[in-house]
Amino acid sequence: MSSARIQARGLTRQFGGGAGVAGIDLDVAAGQIHALVGLNGAGKTTLMRLLLGMLHPDSGTVRINDRPLNAADWAHVGHLVENPLAYGELDGRTNLMLAARLHGASSAQAALIVERVLAELNLTRYAGVRARRMSLGNRQRLGLAAALQHNPDVVVLDEPTNALDPAGVIMLREALVRRAAAGAGVLVSSHHLDEVARVAHRITVINAGRVIGTLDPHGVDIERSFFTLVHDDDTRHERSQP
Amino acid sequence: MTARTLATAIAVEGRKATASRVLTSTAILLMCGVAALAAATTAAAADGNEQLAAKLGPLAAEGGWPAMLNVATQVTAAAGLLAFGVGLSWMFGREFTDGTITGLFGLPVTRPTIASAKLIVFLLWACVASAGLTAAVALAAVAVTRQAPSPADWAGLGRLLALALMTAALAAPAAWAATVGRGLLPAIAAVVGLMAVTQIVVVAGAGGGWFPPAAPALWALLPDTVTAAQLMLAAVFPVAFGLLTLHTWRRLQLDR
Numbered sequence: 001m002s003s004a005r006i007q008a009r010g011l012t013r014q015f016g017g018g019a020g021v022a023g024i025d026l027d028v029a030a031g032q033i034h035a036l037v038g039l040n041g042a043g044k045t046t047l048m049r050l051l052l053g054m055l056h057p058d059s060g061t062v063r064i065n066d067r068p069l070n071a072a073d074w075a076h077v078g079h080l081v082e083n084p085l086a087y088g089e090l091d092g093r094t095n096l097m098l099a100a101r102l103h104g105a106s107s108a109q110a111a112l113i114v115e116r117v118l119a120e121l122n123l124t125r126y127a128g129v130r131a132r133r134m135s136l137g138n139r140q141r142l143g144l145a146a147a148l149q150h151n152p153d154v155v156v157l158d159e160p161t162n163a164l165d166p167a168g169v170i171m172l173r174e175a176l177v178r179r180a181a182a183g184a185g186v187l188v189s190s191h192h193l194d195e196v197a198r199v200a201h202r203i204t205v206i207n208a209g210r211v212i213g214t215l216d217p218h219g220v221d222i223e224r225s226f227f228t229l230v231h232d233d234d235t236r237h238e239r240s241q242p
Numbered sequence: 243m244t245a246r247t248l249a250t251a252i253a254v255e256g257r258k259a260t261a262s263r264v265l266t267s268t269a270i271l272l273m274c275g276v277a278a279l280a281a282a283t284t285a286a287a288a289d290g291n292e293q294l295a296a297k298l299g300p301l302a303a304e305g306g307w308p309a310m311l312n313v314a315t316q317v318t319a320a321a322g323l324l325a326f327g328v329g330l331s332w333m334f335g336r337e338f339t340d341g342t343i344t345g346l347f348g349l350p351v352t353r354p355t356i357a358s359a360k361l362i363v364f365l366l367w368a369c370v371a372s373a374g375l376t377a378a379v380a381l382a383a384v385a386v387t388r389q390a391p392s393p394a395d396w397a398g399l400g401r402l403l404a405l406a407l408m409t410a411a412l413a414a415p416a417a418w419a420a421t422v423g424r425g426l427l428p429a430i431a432a433v434v435g436l437m438a439v440t441q442i443v444v445v446a447g448a449g450g451g452w453f454p455p456a457a458p459a460l461w462a463l464l465p466d467t468v469t470a471a472q473l474m475l476a477a478v479f480p481v482a483f484g485l486l487t488l489h490t491w492r493r494l495q496l497d498r
Contacts, residue, residue: 015497052348054496075350085345089261098254104350146345156348 004063005030005154005185011050011060021046021209024060028185030153033176035200035217036189037226043209044189048081048158051187064154075104078152080160084143088132092123092142095131099146117149121171136163141171148175155179155186161195169195193222207233243355251351251359255333259363264332269371272325277378280314281386307391310383311398312463315405318375319444319459320437322409326368327433330416333360334487335426344496357491361417361484368410376403401462408458408476412436414483421490424498454479 006028014020021043028034036044049055051062053069064072086095093114100110118124121141131139140163147157155176161169173195180186180201190197197203203215205226212233215222259265288305334357337343346356376399380391391399415436420429440455450456451472458476461468 049496054344054347056495073350074348077348079345079348081344083341083344085342087258087261087342088340089263090258094257094261098257099345101250101254102346102349102351104250143345 003030004028005065006051006156006187007063007066008047008051009061011047011062012058013046013050013055014058015046019043019046019209021050021206024206024209024211026051026204026211028154028187029202030183030185031180032201033180033186033188033199035197035203036187036206037193037197037203037215038189038191038206039230040191042191042206044191044206045081045158046209047206048079048156048187048189052077052079052081052156054081075150076152077154077156078103078147078150079156079158080143080147081156081158084139085146086131086134086139086142089130091128091130092134093118093127095142096146096149100149103150103152105150113149113151117145120175121145121148122167137165137168140164141168144172144175148179151179151182151184153184155184155188157186157188159190160188161190173199193226205229208237243352243358247351247355248358251355252362254351255356255359255363256366259333259367262332265329265367268325268329269367269374272321272371273374273378276314276317276321276375277382279317280310280379281382283313284309284383285386306387307383307389307395307398310379310386311395311402314379315398315402315459315462318402318406319409319462320441322375322406323413323437323440323455324433325371326364326410326413327416327436328430329367330364330413331420331426331429331433333364334417335420335423335429338420338424339426343494347496353491353494354488357417357421357488361414361487364417365410368407372403372406372410375406401465405458405462411480412455412458412476414480414487417487418483418490421487421494 004027006026008024008026011024012020012022014022019041024047026047036047038044046055050057062069064077067073085099090098096114096117097110100113101107105113118127121144123138123141123145126134126138126142131142134142144157144160148155160172164172176186176188177199188197188200198217200217203217203222204211205213205215207230213229215225219225284305287309337346346353379402380399384390413433416429416433419432420426423429436455440453443450443453443456444459451460451468452475454476457468457472461473
């Protein structure tokens, strides 16, 4: 029995032109925020898609709460990958209600958790606004609310700070810290070491589809360490090319 | 798929459908469009437009209720496929064009369950639109002919309702095309292609009943020319594409 909320072993999925990920091992422990950092195109989104069953691996395995993906308990998973689950013709509250229902909540439960998350992410004044009328940042906040409202014990967020204002970033950071403290395993990706990556307990660096190392979240100059890791990996990779 | 998750998915898809301007406006356009076109054409033919009467054929040239029902049936066969195809294309294709498809992964309500709910909600919407279309044609016929329907006209209205429902089912390839093509446009293209081929087969005449998308229209216009076996084949066609769509949603990967 593993204590990892998410466990990936030897995860490989290759696309034409050399894109994809290869041989990824990853553990996201309960109670931890785990940041996945890498430059654009490093393979972060592909990895997250593999972890959530949006892509099938060429080889390797994924386990969620120690169960294979085809037997995972998805009611306790929350995710936001690329686009928020927000339908333009529906208002904020209705979008959240539908997301809660899809995560297994009854109508009565959904009504309660939606009111709670509206307050938590400061979305109450947008509850009656159609999603298509919201700013990009508020739509992102709505998508994050849909991913977090049912208090999942596995959270996967791809570039969650995209379009968020500084207040939104702080709100998200606090929401993630609360969920990790309650025992959730949180995986967040970022293409730079933003505020969310800075609250991580672990930082894994991915480059050219491979895990190339880790960073100390409490390090003095983690940006420099990050670029050194990536540069060294790129240099090694170039030298190994015929 | 359990009864509970299917009920949840139907509730979710139903809420999306009732808020949709695309579905509402498409249904209204279909109902009013078919009734208005049938009324205008019948009135013009009754006023002695010989060219139009010749184009509409002998039944339409009779005028009155038979003419109204004949024109409405012809228009429904083509316009209905387009309208129901647009509705179904939107229901499936919008998840890809809006990017919401990523949120439909990793849920206790599985993707085949969501796709099943979409098909069920589509059929419910099609029932309402078909009933509205039939009622609109009946009202227009009363207004144009100033006559109540005879028993034969009631039978014609029944066939019109059945044709509209069968046409809605025949739009099923749109759901599959939207999934495979990851959007609205491939599905609309599939519907337009299906319409074009159906028209060619109907115009060609002989054996048209064996082409599933053409059989309901031929049956509604000339009931004696289409066999029960041909209608059964027409029923298998949407079921096959419905099952293919569920299978495609089950195997779906976001690899493009």
